[in-house]
Amino acid sequence: MRGITRTVTMVAGISAAALLAAACGGGDSGSGNNASGGGGGKTGGAVTVRGCNPQNTLIPSNTTETCGGNVLDAITAKLVHYNPENAAPENDIADKIETSDNQNFTVTLKKGYKFHDGTEVKAKNFVDAWNYAAYGPNAQSSGYFMEPIEGFADMQCADEKCTAKPKADKLTGLAVKDDYTFTIKTSEKVSNMPVRLGYSAFSPLPDSFFSDPKAFGEKPIGAGPFKFDSWAKNSEIKLSKFADYSGKFGGKLDAITFKIYQDDGAAYNDVIANQLDVTDSIPSSAMIDDKYKTDLPDRNAQRAVGVIQTITFAPVKTDPNYADPKIRQAISMAIDRATIIKQIFNNTRQPATGWVSPVVDGYKANQCGEWCTYDKAKAKAKLDEAGGFKGGKMTLSYNADADHKPWTEATCNSIKGALGVDCVATPVVDFATFRSQIADKKMKGMFRTGWQMDYPSIENFLAPIYKTGASSNDGDYSNPEFDKLLNEAAAESDAAAANAKYQQAEALLANDMPSIPMWYSTATFGWSDKVTGVKITAFGTIDFSSLALKS
Template identity: 80%
Template sequence: MRGTARTVAVAAMSAVALLAAGCGSGDSGGDDTSAAGGKTGGEITVRGCNPENPLVPSNTTETCGGNVIDAIFSKLVHYDAETAKPTNDLAESIDTTDNQNFTVKLKQGRKFHDGTEIKAKNFVDAWNYAAYGPNGQSSGYFMEPIEGFGDTQCTGEGDDPCAGAGKAKADKLTGLKVVDDYTFTIKTSEKVSNLPVRLGYSAFSPLPDVFFTDPKAFGDKPVGSGPYKLDAWNKEQSIVLSKFADYSGDFGGKVDKITFKIYQQSDAAYNDVIANNLDITDEIPTSALIDEKYKQDLPDRNAEKETGVIQTVTFAPTKVDPNYADPKIRHAISMAIDRDTIVKQIFNGTRQPATGWVSPVVDGYKADQCGEWCKYDPAKAKALLQEAGGFKGDKITLSYNADAAHKDWTEATCNSIKQALGVDCVATGVVDFATFRTQIGERKMKGMFRTGWQMDYPSIENFLAPIFKTGASSNDGDYSNPEFDKLLGEAAAEQDAAAANSKYQQAEALLATDMPAIPMWYGKTTMGWSDKVTGVKITAFGTIDFTSVAVK
């Protein structure tokens, strides 16, 4: 799902100086939680950022909005904070005998924040809305495995693909049926071995009846189903949540109120944590990572955990910028990036250089899928660029959202590319994440741009299909390879997990040939908190576990 908005602020030293100076030590290690305990009640503040879209689960594909969605919406499945293992939440059971026909039974008595009961129709209606092309939901792609998805899509071209003959044939998925108030069935077009695992992702959240009366108004003040409800969204300033009194699930939180304070720079949030003016920041600025300064600033108030997150650099679609169309040019740029030095000197070892496109924390990960293309070799990189006829543009560009701490590493990356290839490379900041993602989504972003991925569910498939499958919702580079798509389909049909993983690994290997995006590093999330809170835990997704955090 989520193109991450992981914000790390600008360090005091320039990226060029850091890349040359040799500052920093190794991996900081560390625990992934603070001490347990704390009282029930009270309120906390956490670092937030501007959501790209209104807060509708099926239209939220980034962490700024996703962190809020996850707190206010329950799903059929809940992922364990420590291991990401799925367990039933709203679902009483999810059964299948053939991996194609699934029966979902709901727990009775669970409520939306408006007091109405969560029923089978709330899932079926929500998923149909997400799938229907004219609704333009960015996570509608996740409904693709369900029978009838193709007929809900617009087939025209141009500015309005839903006009005239391109109009969708149906507004409902034939694979969804309401059996009774607490039972519905799912039929997929083909066998999907990991469908139950996927159903904890936010796009599969139920929606109350009130949503369908005014979806636009709902996005500004959503009525959720989770342990917290939204009280206020003060645009550009804060998002305020409070505990839902009638929540009867197993994953409620201890604190009564959570306020996401929206920051433009993460060093400002970090300084507020040090001063106890902010309770939790889920990002440590690069300036504080150098020599593990954050451990001195926040002794016993920090944690680090390997998470299902990857940072990549994506090439603009060829129609948008043909200068990067040749895979040899893409390979040359990748080989010109000194990942090891950047991770050591910019992030102080709190990242792991990537050797492929799948996070090591998920089952199915295979090391070194990128091969030589992800190994720093300036001589080979320059030779390969010359073999491709050289770079045709004026300069290589790498864009990033300026409200996050990507300035240092993008500048260091460009410096490495420039030194290796002899081509000017410029890191270019875009004002904020929402603007940045809008430019990418509207295919106005040229050159290269940073992309991050936080897993939606713990599966190798989640690092491949939503990002690189033809037409996928997060396929920012418009990558398309029929063989890649075919292997994904074959993997999804496999009954045996090992056989499925093998197919997914074969698909990932094709990315090395085409290089639609450059793997940079795998994520480790580092957090810090004030002396007012305890029980801070980092989930396997790199987010704050709101079930455990408490006021001292």
């Protein structure tokens, strides 16, 4: 998964109290161009882009958020590459991925791909990497993505502290046939398995990784078009062109620097002043009346992307005050999404009516039903039906190094106005600390969550977030019927039949409300007058293969 910090940005200049004084307005997802008007550009040169603090060191199977994920996407190559325009999977290191039954897959690699340490990418580099990710004692946050592969269950710890070694340390479903061929056998049929294989968790790892994973995370080695050079914590991450890259997704640049910002407004001002080349986060103050279009004439772009913003409830063991689904439903109905979107985002978001982004095949509108429709009277009645809120004040936590304060405060004001319960927007110093508290199950109350699709599938918005034990299941949600429907959907060879099963599973979320859908996102970028070829991918990221300095 890619838990997000950057895609939802709000206004620093409007008080939260004022936001909900306006009449309710309709939301629009926004559209517009997804690329700069220019093209071409020169070969070579260096650019700077907005970055943020990764939660963990840069190991592909332990990076589940965009701060680190954006860096890994530039330095890694996978079996599959996603087309920046439509997210369609295209073979990268894979020459062929073949199956006759959606359960047994044969992967043939292209020859000549090299890691940044000069060694060749071979079949064992995938098999060894995936075994490492799946092995419970290694505690990899993306290990869950290996679950479909046969033998995964025997590699898991029996308890959270992993006091006893698992039964196995290898996936029985993986086998190296020769240097350029390996096979995958899944426990059940998985019709979209090849589509998943472009996610960073499935990256190959060089042999050197296994001698010192900790050191590797500080200076990662991939097989992508850019290689890692340095990481000055809280300051910048530097990449440079990999001379021996043999793929077809390299682009023109010689170097990329991710400048780490603690404030979206500072990054935006640097773009205006041509001190930063690209920002993927426009502060909400610049969204009002389309101010960013005046600040950055012909230097901005916008498109709907596969991203959703949600609010998640702490696990019941951490905070039992929100355990009753009726309380969760009441809170959701108490949020005036349309007014928040109108006043803060200038209608460049679309109120969410379910848990799946409209950009993916299988999306179905209104899966959340009345629970995602603002209604003060019904919200209060539902809370009364639950016996009221016994936890004193409600809290909604957010990471303070991005522009989330105004919308979380506005959301709390909406909840307080409808339910008569105090609600406080609560900052956490930065994204890395914020995500660590969530991962350690220490975060109480409600907290902002977001999802950037890993691959273009309805399944990706459901299984990694809400399936029992999934890696991004921040609220520890568990519903056996939901899990069963996901398994049945994955086994369907017909796409329409699979989507129908996934839609049935999504509908169950409305009964339990493990999270509150807020809005579907639109990415808005700005750039300096030094660059051209700025494209927003379907994932809401920068397409480095098209970015270049002006001639």
